Amino acid sequence: MSNINLSEPIKIFLDYSTYNLVPNAGTISATSLLRPTRQFILNKRNPTLRITPPLNSLVASRVGQSVHSSIENVLKNDKYMDRRYGKENYIVNPTEDEDLSKYLNVFYTEIRSNREMEIDGKTITISGEFDVLHNGTLEDFKYTKVFQVMSKTKDEDYKLQLSIYRWLNPDKEIKDIAYISFLLADWKAYESTREGYPPPTESKEYELYSLEETEAIIRELLTQKLADYSEEDLPLCSDKELWMNIPVKTFKYYSKIDSKRATKVFTGDYSDIEANDYLAERGTGVVRQYTPPVIAKACNYCSVKSVCTQYTDLFNNGLIKED
Numbered sequence: 256m257s258n259i260n261l262s263e264p265i266k267i268f269l270d271y272s273t274y275n276l277v278p279n280a281g282t283i284s285a286t287s288l289l290r291p292t293r294q295f296i297l298n299k300r301n302p303t304l305r306i307t308p309p310l311n312s313l314v315a316s317r318v319g320q321s322v323h324s325s326i327e328n329v330l331k332n333d334k335y336m337d338r339r340y341g342k343e344n345y346i347v348n349p350t351e352d353e354d355l356s357k358y359l360n361v362f363y364t365e366i367r368s369n370r371e372m373e374i375d376g377k378t379i380t381i382s383g384e385f386d387v388l389h390n391g392t393l394e395d396f397k398y399t400k401v402f403q404v405m406s407k408t409k410d411e412d413y414k415l416q417l418s419i420y421r422w423l424n425p426d427k428e429i430k431d432i433a434y435i436s437f438l439l440a441d442w443k444a445y446e447s448t449r450e451g452y453p454p455p456t457e458s459k460e461y462e463l464y465s466l467e468e469t470e471a472i473i474r475e476l477l478t479q480k481l482a483d484y485s486e487e488d489l490p491l492c493s494d495k496e497l498w499m500n501i502p503v504k505t506f507k508y509y510s511k512i513d514s515k516r517a518t519k520v521f522t523g524d525y526s527d528i529e530a531n532d533y534l535a536e537r538g539t540g541v542v543r544q545y546t547p548p549v550i551a552k553a554c555n556y557c558s559v560k561s562v563c564t565q566y567t568d569l570f571n572n573g574l575i576k577e578d
């Protein structure tokens with residue numbers, strides 16, 4: 256892709272990333288802790304590869320970033336918040352000595368927190384910034400694709416990410432249940448009758464790990480990521496990390512035998528029965544099983560693929576499909 260037709264303002268917008276702005280070098284962010292060990296280590300060994308994607312491939316990421324900024328701006332817009340809640344009923348990012356019992360709504364937004372951990376005699380700082388904490392309930396926003404929500408491949412990561420944010424903020428009372436609110440970039444109204452197809456925006460509940468469990472998981476992840484692997488011994492990214500999830504059982508109904516496009520798609524355990532019932536109701540057409548291709552989708556978003564031998568192997572085996 257070329258950036259040739261991009262105006263200067265849009266180049267600035269696309270070039271500017273707040274996600275990786277961590278205060279000190281030597282700090283590990285909560286989100287990078289969740290990355291596959293192989294990717295994390297290759298990134299550390301090849302730091303310049305982080306800035307190679309062409310600007311016009313960063314649209315979704317920057318729109319996602321803008322969603323976060325907009326939510327923060329709304330919460331910090333006194334005029335709007337006063338009108339919505341009444342001045343005396345809410346507070347945003349209170350100071351430590353504030354009496355919070357006076358307020359019906361207490362919000363913290365985009366608070367970066369750091370906490371240290373000793374690993375093999377080294378002090379490591381973990382850093383993370385949650386999106387919103389409202390009356391003790393943590394919430395993060397994800398501008399993502401329908402595939403991510405339907406495949407549930409990242410659910411474990413989301414639960415851990417939210418748990419790490421709680422661990423990073425021991426001074427705040429944070430409840431056991433937290434939320435990820437999804438805003439779906441590629442949501443399509445005409446697909447919305449499909450079983451399991453999510454709404455365009457949805458807040459999903461996650462039960463957090465206890466503080467002790469979270470600390471043990473962080474320790475284990477840090478130990479893996481700081482280990483001194485030789486190139487050949489680097490752990491391989493797992494199928495789950497590569498989003499090579501087991502395909503969802505899928506059956507498609509076609510209104511005519513020679514139709515190329517399905518009229519209705521059924522997914523899930525009973526999709527064959529549902530599709531055949533539908534066919535019986537219509538009295539015409541055909542039902543066919545569909546097997547979605549299993550490919551290493553995560554590699555498409557990985558900045559170290561040019562130096563990754565696992566990527567080359569996957570590519571040579573036809574398991575990569577560039578977006």
Ligand code: SF4
Nearest residue numbers: 492554557560563566
């Ligand atoms: S290119 Fe693929 S296999 Fe290699 S580190 Fe990235 S995600 Fe893992």
